[in-house]
Amino acid sequence: MLTDTLIEIKELSFSYGNRAILKGINLTVPRGKVVAIMGGSGCGKTTLLRLIGGSVTPSSGHVMLAGQAVHKLNRNDLFLMRRKISMLFQFGALFTDLSVFENVAFQIREHTNFPESIIRDLVLMKLHAVGLRGAHNLMPAELSGGMARRVALARSIALDPMLVMYDEPFTGLDPISLSVIGNLIRRLTDALGMTSILVTHDVQESLKIADYIYFISEGVIAAHGTPAEVRSSISPFVHQFVHGEENGPVPFHYPSGTYAGDLSLGNNFV
Amino acid sequence: MQRTMMDLWVGLFVMAGIGALLMLALKIGNLGTYSTAQSYTLVGNFENIGGLKIRAPVKSAGVVVGRVLDIQFSVETFDAVVTMQLDNRYKFPKDTFASILTAGLLGEQYVGLAAGGDEAPLKNGDKIMKTNSAIVLEDIIGQFLFNKASENSTSKSGGKE
Amino acid sequence: MSKPIIINIQDIGHRVIESIFRLGRASRFFLLLLLKSGMSLRRFDLVIRELYFTGVLSLIIILISGLFVGMVLGLQGYETLQKYGAESAIGALVALSLVRELGPVVAALLFASRAGSAITAEIGLMKTTEQLEAMGMMAVDPIARVVAPRFWAGVISMPFLAAIFSAVGVFGGYLVAVVLVGVDDGSFWSQMQSMVDFRYDIVNGIIKSCIFGVAVTAVAVFEGYDAVPTAQGVSGATTRTVVTSSLVILGLDFILTSFMFRGVS
Known part of the structure; x- marks a missing residue:
C-alpha cells in the first residue's frame, strides 16, 4: 500500500550556541501512522519536535510539513500551519487558571466564532473520547497526573489536527494510566485519521502502539524499523536500548579525564 | 456564575476608583469654583x-x-x-x-x-x-x-x- | 593572589553586559507588547478578569494602608503644626502630602508587592509548566493572550488604587485631626480646599500614578516572561519584580516631581 508522506526531514542540524544537538537527521513520517522517536534523555528528541512545530530554526537542513518548509514560513503562515498541528507537552501544560472544559475549549474559542452551544458539544465530545466528560468542571489542580494527561490529549485534538506531536506522554504515569494513554493515542490516530509523532523513551509501550520507530543517538538516526524489526534487531545500540542494559554503545560515564587523574592519585604519592 | 461575581467585583472596584477621583476633585481640590x-x-x-x-x-x-x-x-x-x-x-x-x-x-x-x-x-x-x-x-x-x-x-x- | 581579583573584574564585566542584554530584551518585549495589545482591547473580558486579580484583590491592603498613613500624617502633622499655632493647616498638609506624593508612591509600592509579584509568579509558572509554549503551538500568541491583558489591567487599576488610597488617607487624617484631636471641622476642609489645586496637585498626582502603573506592570510582566523556567528562576524573578519596580517608582517619582512641581507654590 502506498502512503503519502506528511513530514520529510532532510539533513536537519541544530545547535545551541556551540553545542550541536542534532547533526543531520533524515526521517519521514507517513500520513495516518504513529511514528515513535526514541533515544536517551537529552539526545534532542524534544528539540526535534520544536523544529517541526517551528518554534526554533534549524542551523541547516529543513523540515517539510505537508510540502512546506517550516522554517521558511513567515509568522502568519506559521500560525496558520500551527492550527493544523498540535502538541502534547510532557506534563500536559494545562492552563492552570482555566477549568478542564475551558482548557479544551481554548483553541476553539480562540480560532473560531462558533456559538456557545456548538463549543459545548464539541468539548464534551472530545472529553468523552478520553473518558473524562464527567470531569469538565474540575480545575487542573484537582486532576491526577494521568487524568491531566488525558485532558491535555483532548485539548490537543480539539480542532481535529492533521498532526499531533507527543512529548514524553508516558513520563511519570502509573502502568494503568500509561497504557490508557498509549491506547488512546493509537485509537484516536486511527479514528480521526491524524498522524502522530511520539517522542519517548518508554520502549515497551511504543513497541506496542507505534507503526515505525526511529532511534536517535548523538544527534543522528542510529537505527529505525518497524516494531517487529526492532525487536529482532541485532544492532548493539538497539539491543542496549530495548533491553535497558547499562553498558553498550551508550556509555554510562559522561566523557571525562581518567578517574585516577581526577582523584589526584599519583600526586599524593610523590 | 463565578464569572458574574467577578464582573460585579470589578464593577464595584471601578466605581470606588471613580468615586475616589471625584472626591479628590470636588471635596479636596475644590474643582469647579475657579474653572x-x-x-x-x-x-x-x-x-x-x-x-x-x-x-x-x-x-x-x-x-x-x-x-x-x-x-x-x-x-x-x-x-x-x-x-x-x-x-x-x-x-x-x-x-x-x-x-x-x-x-x-x-x-x-x-x-x-x-x-x-x-x-x-x-x-x-x-x-x-x-x-x-x-x-x-x-x-x-x-x-x-x-x-x-x-x-x-x-x-x-x-x-x- | 591576583586570580580572584581578575575573576571579580570578569564577573562585573559579565554582569554589565548581561544587564545591557536584558535591557534590550525588555525594550523589545515592551514594544511587542504594545503592538499586540489590540486583541486585549477587542476582547475586554480578558482584561476584566485580570482587573479582578490585580485591582480588586489589592483593594484591602490599599484601604487599610491608606487609612493608617492618613492617620499617622494627621497625628504627626498636628504635633508639628501646633508648635507654630498653625494646626488648622492640618487638612492642607494631609491632603497635599497624599495627593502629590504618598498616594501615588505608596499605592504603587504596595501594588508592586501585592499585584506585581503575583503577575510575575503567575507568568513565570506558566512558562515553567510550558503553558506559554503550548499556547504558542496552538497558534495563540502568549504575549497577546496572557501578557497584554495583565499589563492593561495593571495600568487601569493603578490610578484608581492611588485615588482610593488618597481619599481614604484624607479620611484617616480627618478622623485623627477633627474627631480625635479636635481641630475645627470647617477650617480642616477649607484650608485643604484653598491649598490644593485641582490641576497642579490632583491631576499631576493622577498622571504620576498612571506612569507608575505602566512601570510596575511592565516590570512585572517582563520579569515573569523572562524568568528562567525553574522554581528558583521564578522565585528570583518575583523578588526582582518587587525590588526593581520599587526602585523604578522612587526614581521616576523624583524625576516627575522635579518636572511637575518646579516653580509653582
Missing part, C-alpha cells in the same frame, strides 16, 4: 510683588475670591504685571484697591482687594489702577535701622554740643 468658564481676569501693575507666587489666593475681606494666574515683568513700565482670575460671582467696582499682603508674620503672600465706591464694575481684562506693593521685610528692617542710626547720630551730635 475658566465661570471666571474673569483682571490685571494689576505692582512696583514690587515681594514673594507673591502663581496660584496665590486673591482675597477680599478675608474671603478667597480668586487666584493669581500669571506674573510677568513689564519692560515698558519696569514693574510686575499680575494677572488674577476671579470668580464670576464677585464683581468689584472700578476704583478697587489691590495690595499685596502677608498672611501672618511669615505666612504666604496674597492679593487683597478693597472695594471702592464706583458704580461701574471691573470687566474681564480690565486693569486695576490703584495698587499697593508688597511690604518687603528687608526694606522695613533697613528703614528701621536707618531711622535708629539717624536718631542715634542726632542724639549723639546733640550731646556733644
